[in-house]
Structure formats: C-alpha cells, structure tokens
Amino acid sequence: MIVILKSGTTAEQTEQFSDILRKRYCVDIHTSVGAQSTVLGLVGDTKAIDVDSLNAFPIVEAVRRVQEPYKKANRKFHPDDTVIDVGGHKLGGGELQLIAGPCSVESEEQIISIAESVKKSGANILRGGAFKPRTSPYAFQGLRQGGLELLTEAKAKLEMPIVTEIMSADHIEFFNDVDIIQVGARNMQNFELLKELGKTDKPILLKRGLANTIEETLMSAEYIMSNGNENVILCERGIRTYETFTRNTLDVSAVPIFKKLSHLPVVVDPSHASGIPWLIEPLSLAAVAAGADGLIIEVHNDPPHALCDGAQSITPEQFNSLANKLFLISDAIKEVNNSKN
Amino acid sequence: MIVILKSGTTAEQTEQFSDILRKRYCVDIHTSVGAQSTVLGLVGDTKAIDVDSLNAFPIVEAVRRVQEPYKKANRKFHPDDTVIDVGGHKLGGGELQLIAGPCSVESEEQIISIAESVKKSGANILRGGAFKPRTSPYAFQGLRQGGLELLTEAKAKLEMPIVTEIMSADHIEFFNDVDIIQVGARNMQNFELLKELGKTDKPILLKRGLANTIEETLMSAEYIMSNGNENVILCERGIRTYETFTRNTLDVSAVPIFKKLSHLPVVVDPSHASGIPWLIEPLSLAAVAAGADGLIIEVHNDPPHALCDGAQSITPEQFNSLANKLFLISDAIKEVNNSKN
Amino acid sequence: MIVILKSGTTAEQTEQFSDILRKRYCVDIHTSVGAQSTVLGLVGDTKAIDVDSLNAFPIVEAVRRVQEPYKKANRKFHPDDTVIDVGGHKLGGGELQLIAGPCSVESEEQIISIAESVKKSGANILRGGAFKPRTSPYAFQGLRQGGLELLTEAKAKLEMPIVTEIMSADHIEFFNDVDIIQVGARNMQNFELLKELGKTDKPILLKRGLANTIEETLMSAEYIMSNGNENVILCERGIRTYETFTRNTLDVSAVPIFKKLSHLPVVVDPSHASGIPWLIEPLSLAAVAAGADGLIIEVHNDPPHALCDGAQSITPEQFNSLANKLFLISDAIKEVNNSKN
C-alpha cells in the first residue's frame, strides 16, 4: 500500500504519521522523499487497513493499494482454477455446466416436469426458487419450506443436484438437502448472512449485487471464504445502468475479469440480466464465448402462467435448442483456445 | 392497471386472456377496442399483480400501472404527514431534527464526549454504529453488543434517544433500548429483515439502497408497514453513479419526491452521500432547502483516528457551526413557505 | 400512440384535447372510455409527436408509443438486413468483417506497417485517427489533414478501404477519399453534423454515445437516414456505468437488440469498451457470438509509444492470433444458427 503525502508536509509530520501507522497496523514504513511529494510504502499485511481512515489524515494526498484487498479469492495466491464438484458435476473444470429450472417452484408436477425436460436437454443441475425476494410485499413470496420439499423430491427422482436461494441465516437449517445455496443480488452485502454461510460446507452461488463492483463482489466472496467455506461460485446477473430496454445490463466483461482476478468458477444468469426471452440465446452464447463456466437459466413450461418472472422465462423446447447450441459453441471455444494459445 | 394488447389480437384471444385475469386476480375487466389496439382496464385491488407475469403473455404489448404499487406508504391514502415521536422529539412535524454522532462507537469516553458536544449544538438524537457493515471481512466490524451497551449508557447519561444500525433479524432482541433502528443501504432489500422489523413497534430509519429507485424504497417501507409497524423514516444517502469525485451522488430530488408520494418523514445523510467533509455543509443546506425533516451526520472528535469512515466525519466544532446555519436556514425556509404558498 | 387520461377527466375536456391533437398533428383519435380512465388512440403518422408536449397537459396520465419513433432505421419497415459494400467488402451480409489499425495515424511508416500486418491477418478495412477528440486541450489532437493524407496513401498502397473519425461538418470536404466516416461517441447527438452527413453518400459508422440509450442511437441513425443517406453502420463501444475496473462497460446486449429493432449492420469496438488489452479477446469473441457483423480494434506496433490510447491497443501479433480465433468462432456460430433454427 502506497500513501502519497501532500506537498508541504514536514519531516516531523511525516514521522508522526509513520509512527501511528506502525503502531496501529503493525507495518513497516519505507519513506521516499521526492521533489513534489513524499511517498510512504506500507509493507506487511495491509488487507485490513481501511483506505478511508488513512484519507482522513489532513496530510494525505492519496492512498493507492498495490495489492488487492482480497486474499482467499485471489488468483495470485491460488493460481489454479477452483473446481467445485456438485453431485459429480464439476463447476470450473473447463466443462460447461447448465443450471436450469423455474423461477419459482409452484407444484410437484411443475418442478418434476421441468426438471425432466431440462435434464434431457443436458442441464446437470436444477434451479428453482422456494424463498423468493420480491420488491412488493404483496407479490407471491414463494412456497418457502414447501418449495424446498418439492425441490428435494425432484432431486431424488431425477438425481439432479439442486440450487435455490436463501434469504436469511435463520433458514440455513432447512437447506440440508440443497446442493448449492444461492445468495441473491439483493443480499450480496448482507454480511451477517455471508458469515453464517462461511461456516457451512455447501457450495455458495454468490450473485453480484444490482450495482456492486467486481471488487466488492470478490470481497463478499472473501467474507464466505475467510469464515471457512472456500466453495464459492461467482455469478454475473446484470447490473443497473441508465438503459431501460433491458431490465439490467449484462456486464459480460465481468466474466474474464473474475477469471483473471480470482480462481473461483463463474456462471452467468442471462435471464435476470435481460428480462427478455429472445435475448437469452445471444447472451448465453456471448457468456460462453467470454469464458463462463456455466449458465443459470429460467425455464418454465408455461411462462404466461408462471407465478413469478414469467416474462423472462423460456420454454423447455427453447431451452433444448439453446442447450444444443451452447455445447457446440463451448466445444468450438475450447478448441480455439487450445490450438492458439 | 391498464394492459395494452398487441395489434392483431383477436376477440377470442382477448376474451380468453380476460378470463384468466378475472380468475387469477379477482378483478373486473373493462375492454376498449380501438383502431390500433385493444386496451384492458383492470379494476379492483391490483397491487399484488406482477407486471412481469402479464408481460409474459405473447399478446401483451405493454402494461401500465395507474395506481402506485404501495398503499400504506402512499400519501393518497394518508394525506397528513406522519409525525414520529422519538423521546419527545418529533420527526416529520415541521421541525428540523439533527441526528449526529460517530460512525462507530469506539469507547465510553468517545461516545459520551461526542454526544455531549453534539447535544450542546442542538442535535436531539445520537447516532453511533455498533454493528458495522464493512465491504471487507478484515475491516473493523464494530463493537457489536458492546457498542450497544455504550450507546445505552450515553443515552441514559445525556437523555438523548439513540439510533443505530441492525444487520440481522437475529439481533432484534439486543435492540430493546434503541430508539430508532436503522436499516442500512445494503440491507434495504433484505426482505426477511424488513418483515421482522415490521413486527416490532420501534421507529425504523430506512436508508435507500445503493442503486435503488425511489419506488423500490417505498416498497421496502411498505414491507415494514404492511407487517404492522408504520413508524418508518425514509433516508436519502446518495446513490451510485458514474461520477467518481464523490463516494455517492446525493439525489436531492428524492426529498421532495418522497414527501409528495408518501407521508413518511424524510432525513438526509450528507456524510455517506459525499464522503467528503467539506461537502457536508452545502449538502446539508441543500437538503433542508429541499424540504428534509432531518439530517443524520457523522461527527468524530478525532477523524484521523476514527476506526471507520473517518475521512467523511466532521469535528464537533464544525458540527456546531453547521447546526447554527441549518437552524437559521430551516427557519427561513419555513417563513418563505408560509408567506408564499 | 396511446394517451391515457387521468381519472376524473370530463367528456368536455377529452373532446377539447382531442380537437387540439387532431389539428396539431393531423391524426385521427379513437376514444375508449373505461371505468378507470379514458384512453385515446392516435392513428396516423405519430413519429413527429413529442411525448413531452402531450405530458404537459394536466389531464394526461401517461403516453405510450406503440410504434417506435424511428422509421427508416426500423426493421419493421425494412425486414431484410442492410448490406453495405465498402470497396468490395460487405458489412451486414453475414460475413465477419475486421476493421483494425492504430488509434492515431502517427507517420507514414507506422500506418503502412500496421496496415500491412492487419491485412495479412484478415482485416479488410483499415482504421486510423486523424482528427482526435481528446478530453484535454493539451493532449495530442491528431495529425488532422496530414493524417488523412497518410491514410489515403496507405489505402492506395494496400488496397484497403479506410475508416476515420470526423469532428465537424466543416471537414466533410477533406473526407473525399475516406470510405467510411466515423461519428464518435461524443458527437452521437451532434445533430447538425448528422444532418450534413445525411447529405453525403458515404457509409457512416455511428458510435453509440457514452450514456445514450439504444433508442437514442437509432434516432441518431434516423437523422442521417432521413436526410438521404441510408448507409449507416451502428457501433457499440461500451457505456458509462459505476464500474471502474473497465473504462466503459461493453453492453453486449445492444448487439442482438440493434439487430432485432433495425436492419442496419452492427459492429463492436472492444478497445474503447474496455480500455484493457487482455480483455479485447474475450470481448471480441463474445461480440461475435452475440451476432456482431464486425469488430473495430485498435492495433499498434508499439503500444507504449502510441501518441494516444496506447494502453488499450494490442500488437499486430496479438491481433493475428485474435483474428484466427474470431474467424473460427464466427464459422461455428454460423453453423450452429443454420443447423438449429
């Protein structure tokens, strides 16, 4: 970490400030006095140093981190890709994983029928909402525990691991049979929830928040990992911008950036990113081309009658056609990367 | 609610669709067949209707709400300002309330000394963080329950009501002596927490999320209110934009918009909105001029040594000068409004 | 166009308002009186009607366009893809076009050598900046007319059509030998320039503005087309968001949306979208997978010594490797689309 002092800072002020830093953060200070300004290099474990508390000193011109503030999620300290095994299916190992299912679990018949069809199309993991975060308190809130039971039934019947969203640390006990616990975009910085999930050993699918940066997303992964659970899957699901044509704007750049900065697997959710069924195919193809390890896609047998988010779901037939294309493009991308790099 | 059907929709399709709406939502349907398109008016309680589930029908061109989706927070159904009494101090009653104190409670000495000085300057309510949401798991997380105890001591000693942030519904039991429970920006759509706070009778200071709309903020207030607790105070604290000079961009328009759409009191947090001490005065003045009922301001006796967010705190002396100005401008605004409207 | 009147609007007010609309815009009005509100359908040529001027009437609740406000750029009225021939190379015809070259033309040697190498790698069109829009008046402003001359030399020597940016209608006369005139993001709503370009017959590469919507981009294309020049190529180059890791955020969704709403060719500029060389490959692959007709990429033989934007340029060697991958993926996408749709 480098601290640039304002021009005009005296040697005495510099020394006093350095003393404070040494005591407070147990770091060594290397001072370089230049013509324009004095620069301090802080050497040691700086990840707990709050940039803002340094900026509060009147003599500080600027603070610049040289090292990323995340460690466990950082590829620098863990060069190999993390591969997460979910019921025999690998996320992050170079094989494209499709996660599919309805926005909300609505009935036994619905979840089983969708699960059957998406499995046939090549999806290895079943998604389905039981606890549903809804903007309105008057909207359908999901079947909650009842939904988890139906998901578990579908899991048993189809031998598909399941992923579903958690909305409160109080519900962790209900998620025993869930294979991947999803943290939704609205809870990405619900730090108390992240800490509790860090004490479990379940893979966590962490969705990027509505308007969170790539670094903040990695810091939220770090919350889970530093509490003991290193099985985190990052998920890009679109960010909030001024554009109103789509519900969110898919930040496809996040895929290669997450892969470069971190060793964690990355999946993309084109359904929430766009909110428009006919965009799901091109966005899914783009995500795979950009290097995504998997996709999580909303599929509903009867979108107009879906109890939630029907407008962004595709049908099982559309998913089948899409899955075929995605596996072909995934293979082409693998080939291209192997031959050329 | 008005649903515009695509041109080319047949009478039979219209009738089928209307039937579905009638059954599913218990609404009456008024059909207007125009040259360009057919328009359906949905009459009844439409607040639970999900716009997206209507958009999922292939024959739907557009859906337009005529009524706001929030009811309890809506000024239309509650024309008078809600006035919330906090230990004898009124929020929303036309009197400017200053809420001040440190970002984090750090020690008995610190909180008592800051409380004394801000009280002397005219702040009626003491703020102080005990549970701290931090982007990094390695940053100071607050004194937690210990911090609540110190706040309670300060409350008793200075006879000032206190406001502090909650981060999990599991902690509600610790907040018995807290006068106003704050929901931070990152938890604004932590719906399970909102529901639980709706079952308490404490005033809730609800901060607008990083990138949440005005309507979404009112829907989160509605979560609390529809669960039984109508004592909600709205808080504008800056939103995330592309501008990097300030930490966030204060959306001062939110103040008059909240006051127009809702009857709830509105406070502004200039400290988080800007992150820069010298902006706190002009932004506070602007907020009062725009109609804010109160301000919540970070004050620290020794900003460079604050354990959190020191860079955006002002000193007790600066707060004293600011408070004087704010009361004068508040009076001027009241006078102007009375004489001219 | 549909106008929803406020509830409580009288029949007389409705009639008066309808009269105004009929006279002012030469449209027919179809009135549908519903229980909740009256809805007017405006039939005729509504593209010149300003939504805001309708909203100014106190009785208007909402205005909703049923037809897009652009006509010439609209796929509805021109279902087939527009194919633009540039020196024998087709943009929009299903064949991937690579446009490559330096940010700024710096010298004869530089432009010829880069042109040679990108041509060898498969780029058919040469880019190079002569007039450079720079945030700072003190930064290198391009070689201007001298740059155009060097580009023309390179064009002659290598038989490659050239594309370069225009910054003022006053310069059109200098662009006689230029094959495609580029309108930069900062001039996307320089309407006087667009009108003048509409009077030429040169293909125009229109870059989406920093924070312009997809619809606004199409309206700017409409400015050019309605003035007589229908040879417009749309270009997505990243939009401004809160994310600071990349210079801009590539909105890859814009590609399929432009292709759906419009018949115009679409190219993507991954260099400006990201500002980071190692992102150019994954973003280019994503753009092709999402359906882009071409890519425009900055290539510099010596990025650190580039006079402008060196930080985002790739080397000729990197471009060669990238071009190979892009043609392979483009073929794979074509195959997939043909076999599956």
Place this chain on the structure above:
Amino acid sequence: MIVILKSGTTAEQTEQFSDILRKRYCVDIHTSVGAQSTVLGLVGDTKAIDVDSLNAFPIVEAVRRVQEPYKKANRKFHPDDTVIDVGGHKLGGGELQLIAGPCSVESEEQIISIAESVKKSGANILRGGAFKPRTSPYAFQGLRQGGLELLTEAKAKLEMPIVTEIMSADHIEFFNDVDIIQVGARNMQNFELLKELGKTDKPILLKRGLANTIEETLMSAEYIMSNGNENVILCERGIRTYETFTRNTLDVSAVPIFKKLSHLPVVVDPSHASGIPWLIEPLSLAAVAAGADGLIIEVHNDPPHALCDGAQSITPEQFNSLANKLFLISDAIKEVNNSKN
C-alpha cells in the same frame, strides 16, 4: 504526477523508462526506490501528459496525477471568483441571477410576453431556444435564425441580455447580438465547437454533458479558455442515472465542487434536471442553498401548447412566486455565511 512501477522492475528498466519520459515530456524525474515498488515523481508541466499512454508501459503499476489537468479553470491559479458582466448584470459576484424564458422561441408575441413577465419577477437575463437539439429528426427543430431575430427584438424591447444555444460553429456569425452563447449538454465534448467559441469574446454557458464527470466538464471549459475566451459559466443540468422518476438526476454536489475546484460562476438548470414542474421549486431552493450563482429556468405562458419540453415548464405566475422565495433564501444564505464563517 506520480508513476508507481510494478514490483520486480529492474534498475535498468527504470532508467530506460525515465529517459523516455524526460525526452518526450521535458520533465524532471525524481526516483524513490522502496521495498515494495519504485515511485517516480514527474516534475514540470505535466498537464499534456496522457495517463493512458503511461499505463501502456508494461512496467507501470499505476499513475496518479497530483495536479489537476486543467489550469485556466483552476482555482489554485486564480483564487478569486471570476465575475462575468452581462449587460450590467453580474454572474459570479455573489448576487443571485435568474435566467428565464421559454424552451423554444415560438412567436414575437410569445417571447415578448414571457420576457415581460419574467423581468417583472426579477429575472435579469432572458433565455429562449432558436436552434433546438432534438432526439428525433421529426420533432420541431426550433425557428433557427428566425428565432434569433425574435430574441433580439425582445432584447431590444425589454433591455434584457439574452442567452441561447448554439449547435454548430458554422452558426457563430448569427450570434452577434446574443449576450451569452449556450453549449448544450449533447455538445459539451464537441471539441471543434469549443475551440471556435474560444476564439470569440462572448460569455459561454457550458452545460455539463449527460454523463460527463465534473473533471471532464472543467476540461471542456479549459478548451474554451485555452483558446482565449475566459468567460465561461458552468451549468449543472442533471446527469443520467438509473432512476426513472425524474428525467435526469440533479447532482447538487456539483455546485460546491465546481466552486471549490474552479473560479468560474456556476448556474443550475432545474428544468432539465428534473423534467417535472413541481420539482423546480425545491430543486431551485436546494441549488441556491448549495451555493449556485444563478438559475436557468424554463417558463412558458401556456405549457401544454409549448412546441417543445412543455412538460417541464412552469407558468409566469409560478415563476413569480418562485423568484420571490429564491431571493429571500439567497439573502438568508448570504447572511448565514457572513455571520458564521
């Protein structure tokens, strides 16, 4: 300017790089070798150095400007407020200036009648659009030269200086009788226009672009000033964010920030910032409280029949009431600032 080199950079690489910098930019280099990284201080005139071209060097970790890249607009080099005299009325001198008038000049009767009424209410400067930038080529484009003539008539008749927008450098000759030339948000980075305006001696009202930063706005002012015209008035008119309730989001913080960083006068346009008539009063009050030197407000005698932007105009009666309030609050703010600072 400070350049931080990557750890692992050799002494030889450092020396080579320093040599390049010295030759290319005529700067002195002060090298500080620390434990973590080497830091170079560039001493001399660094405002023309492009940060990106430094970032292109593989050994560069980060570049940090210590001095702002604008000089003429910088308060550091011009501590006193610039006061611009417009027909005897001072902008920037501590006196609140109201600029008012219709969005578009429509007829002699209209402009004279509005001018008379706003003058009576205390507006010293008349605004009115002649050349109108419209998103759609089919929308009313202003009366253009005819509009300028009507404005000039109003100016003569009412002895009010006039401000109106320019859209092309080709039109400068028509602006002889115009007192302040406005550069609209969409042309804020039309650098060729800025350069030409820099060669005139007219005061320029420079509107911040849709999504431009505060620094970029100052750099555009610098374009005008470095070409010889130092009479620039900065204008905050709302920025583009994700919020859809208002047309734009007024960034009220920009007012004190512009005043701190620059010596130029600052006015606020609440009409375009909000697009909603009932927000104009609270936003105007907020702008004055935050330190604005003036306001530019759209007033129309018959908003529903305005040919442009009627929805955001207020009536002369509303303007009269508003002006009274603004002068009172402006006085109160002045008093408060004088007594307390």
